[in-house]
Amino acid sequence: MTKTIYLDFAATTPVDERVVAMMLPYFSEQFGNPSSVHVYGQSAEGALERSRREVAELLGANPAEIIFTAGGTESDNLALVGTAFARKELDCTKNHLLISPVEHHAVLHTAQLLQRRHGFDLEFLPVDEYGMVDPKDVQRRLRSHTALVSVIYANNEIGTINPVAEIGDLCREQRVPFHTDAVQAAAHLGMNVDRDRIDLLAIGAHKFYGPKGVGALYVRNGSPLVPVQAGGGQEAGIRPGTQNIPYIVGLAQALRITQEGVDARAQTLTALRDDLIQQVLDSISGTLLTGHPVKRLPNHASFVFDGIDGNDLLMRLDMAGFACSSGSACKVGAPKPSEVLAAIGLSSDLALGSLRVTLGRTTSDEDVELFVSALQGLVEQSRACRMRA
Numbered sequence: 001m002t003k004t005i006y007l008d009f010a011a012t013t014p015v016d017e018r019v020v021a022m023m024l025p026y027f028s029e030q031f032g033n034p035s036s037v038h039v040y041g042q043s044a045e046g047a048l049e050r051s052r053r054e055v056a057e058l059l060g061a062n063p064a065e066i067i068f069t070a071g072g073t074e075s076d077n078l079a080l081v082g083t084a085f086a087r088k089e090l091d092c093t094k095n096h097l098l099i100s101p102v103e104h105h106a107v108l109h110t111a112q113l114l115q116r117r118h119g120f121d122l123e124f125l126p127v128d129e130y131g132m133v134d135p136k137d138v139q140r141r142l143r144s145h146t147a148l149v150s151v152i153y154a155n156n157e158i159g160t161i162n163p164v165a166e167i168g169d170l171c172r173e174q175r176v177p178f179h180t181d182a183v184q185a186a187a188h189l190g191m192n193v194d195r196d197r198i199d200l201l202a203i204g205a206h207k208f209y210g211p212k213g214v215g216a217l218y219v220r221n222g223s224p225l226v227p228v229q230a231g232g233g234q235e236a237g238i239r240p241g242t243q244n245i246p247y248i249v250g251l252a253q254a255l256r257i258t259q260e261g262v263d264a265r266a267q268t269l270t271a272l273r274d275d276l277i278q279q280v281l282d283s284i285s286g287t288l289l290t291g292h293p294v295k296r297l298p299n300h301a302s303f304v305f306d307g308i309d310g311n312d313l314l315m316r317l318d319m320a321g322f323a324c325s326s327g328s329a330c331k332v333g334a335p336k337p338s339e340v341l342a343a344i345g346l347s348s349d350l351a352l353g354s355l356r357v358t359l360g361r362t363t364s365d366e367d368v369e370l371f372v373s374a375l376q377g378l379v380e381q382s383r384a385c386r387m388r389a
């Protein structure tokens with residue numbers, strides 16, 4: 001089997017070896033329950049609180065503002081449901097949710113659930129052709145009964161980075177909690193919750209070379225939040241359940257390595273990304289870059305090609321030794337164009353021809369060269385195949 005070049009780092013990343021080494025002792029030797037009184041418990045609690053301090057420091061927060069969860073999805077759910085319920089409990093008129101139309105399903109489907117099952121009034125912000133939210137539109141739509149605003153920090157499908165600090169400012173003026181899904185952003189951009197006026201911020205470790213199934217939610221001190229599951233008193237009673245110490249240790253270590261090297265890595269990746277984008281646009285006709293050309297994640301390139309089926313192209317790429325993504329959760333069978341691509345105004349036909357190429361720490365110039373030279377022929381084959389169908 002020839003080696004497959006992995007170009008899907010926005011889907012997940014391998015766990016950094018240094019992270020694995022830090023995690024290992026907490027599976028077997030230091031296996032204690034952090035809630036136990038004895039020395040085993042104390043040692044686990046020590047690791048837990050060290051990790052909490054570390055994550056807090058890296059986000060510009062206080063340790064008491066960090067809640068560990070089982071991933072990005074859970075962090076988003078807790079932020080939306082926990083805040084919406086808390087706001088309504090304090091004041092039953094607060095039932096308006098304002099979110100962008102380019103959210104990950106972890107936010108979109110949670111907001112829709114709050115609308116369908118709990119009677120919240122869900123409103124979508126407009127976005128421009130790049131999928132970016134204009135803070136002025138947030139200002140216009142904030143109501144006296146707005147319970148929560150949620151805008152994704154950097155989009156997973158099209159890479160666009162939103163002006164979160166400006167949006168956060170406006171929410172703060174109106175005393176409305178502001179949540180941002182930073183699951184992609186934390187892997188590539190320096191994070192600071194004060195600079196960006198964020199009240200709630202979700203991260204997940206597997207997007208930045210940590211393990212899957214662990215995440216964190218930053219909750220600003222004083223921001224109203226009730227638990228969404230019942231149980232013990234762990235995580236200040238907000239997220240009951242015995243903490244997963246090895247994974248939490250891994251998350252903290254992975255976030256440290258990522259955030260410490262963020263600027264240098266962004267520079268390298270941006271150059272590589274721009275090279276890839278330029279070559280694809282130059283060599284393949286009927287190609288459109290999706291997302292913002294500059295204000296986008298440094299590792300992220302995404303396109304639509306006219307006259308192709310994105311899934312067909314993905315399979316051709318896989319057979320040729322390249323692992324990429326369509327950028328959306330759309331699977332073979334009943335292809336449904338992504339909500340994000342619809343929100344930026346693409347026809348469903350064009351949206352079905354999407355491709356996402358995301359680079360990582362190990363991606364080389366040669367990987368990009370090989371990819372670009374293979375892509376042109378594969379797009380041609382895919383187009384010819386659809387013409388015959």
Ligand SMILES: *Cc1c(COP(=O)(O)O)cnc(C)c1O
Binds near residue numbers: 182205
């Ligand atoms: C991956 C991802 C999530 C979900 O995170 P998990 O840890 O996989 O549950 C949420 N939001 C964005 C933007 C993501 O990229």
